[in-house]
Amino acid sequence: MTLDDIDLAALVRILLARWKLILICTVIGTSIGLGYALTAPKTWRSTSRVLVDPRDKQVVGQGITLPTQGTDPAWVATQASLVTSEATLGRVFDTLDLGKNPAFAGDRETALRKLGELILVERADESYVLDVSVTSNDPTLSTRIAGALGEAFVASLVDAKADAIRQATQLLGRQIDDLRDKAREAEIALQKYRTDNNLVSASGRSVDEERLRQLNEAYVTAGVRAQEAKARRDRLAGAVRRGGAEVDSALQSVDSGVLSRLKIEYALAERSIAEMARELGPSHPRLQAAEANAARTRSLIVDELRSLAATASSDYDQAAAAEAAAKASLEGATDLVNRNGVAGIRLRELENEAKVRQDMYASFVSRMEQTALQTGTQISDARVIVPAQMPIRPYTPKRTLAVMLGFVAGFGIGLTGALYRGRVDLVARPARTVPAAADEAEPVAETRPARQAAPQAPA
Known part of the structure; x- marks a missing residue:
């Protein structure tokens, strides 16, 4: 049976004829839903x-x-x-x-x-x-x-x-303890190596290196002093050799308080001689006395130059001896440093290792302090x-949903019951009418030729 075989009008008549059953089922379903909504535990x-x-x-x-x-x-x-x-x-x-x-x-x-x-x-x-x-x-x-x-x-x-x-x-903290121990061990090994090899340091350098530096500075200073003493001795010796008319040039190249005073006296005597020569005759006693005074001053200047030259020569000898001694000490210290070169290489390795471990230890300590500061x-x-709010209505049961479901269930059950009770009328009625019409149509079609052929039989 297909949908074309169902009489919709008859279906509607069946549902209307049993409306009470549908209504009763709907009311019962809705009541059950409402009862559940009212009596079910609330959450x-x-x-x-x-x-x-x-x-x-x-x-x-x-x-x-x-x-x-x-x-x-x-x-x-x-x-x-x-x-x-x-x-x-x-x-x-x-x-x-x-x-x-x-x-x-x-x-x-x-x-x-x-x-x-x-x-x-x-x-x-x-x-x-x-x-x-x-x-x-x-x-x-x-x-x-x-x-x-x-x-x-x-x-x-x-x-x-x-x-x-x-x-x-x-x-x-555990890493820091380990690094502290390793840094201490490295420092102890460094100090022991310095002591065993007589490489005690001063101001970050080994004693030999520091002594070599000091001796080198002393040698340079002694050389400069020797050169200055030699230059002074040569200037004074030249001034002594020139003497006489070259006293002025000699005084210009020599720094001495006594010579400066004698130079002033000699200049004053020369000026006095020049003035007297213009006013007095060459045989005047005053002019002769002034010339004698100038000669005596020049003699004093020459004597002072000789004394200074002797002193400068002695100073030069001492400076040269000091330079030679400083050079010898420098060469000895250089040989000692060269002999300790291998030990110095190992010393620098130990110093570098100790410094690296100290830096790592300090870095970890700083990091731990920063990390500990973040704890609080x-x-x-x-x-x-x-924030959580007090609920206004229960979460379950859903009253409206329960009533709607009860209504839909009751109405569906009522429709199903009505259709079930009216199923005979819905199916049997088309079976009595439609097939009968078909049966009546077929005999008509079959007997129509027979009625036409019947009059020919008597003839």
């Missing part, structure tokens, strides 16, 4: 919305926020799993003192498992927002647990970062953006 859901920030935030350091930790869904799922972790649930259990609540009777493990069954964590719209929902039979309890759970999750992230820093600090200055990577 209440409270939600706390938490934002997880993928950027690592800290107070100590160059920046408040560090690069993103992760942006994929797996990272968000990991953060969501931390909400229902045992540490977070334990914090909520202790904060709210749920051990006194009959709903969480039993040992701590059982109570935490019951608490976890009340919690649902969902990611909101592919974002970094987590909806932490708690469903229970008590609206106040749901609100308290949802609020405490959000705060506990935020605090647990801080604790996790602080624990990681404490572990890093402990690891750095951590900022959570999550925050509660919507």
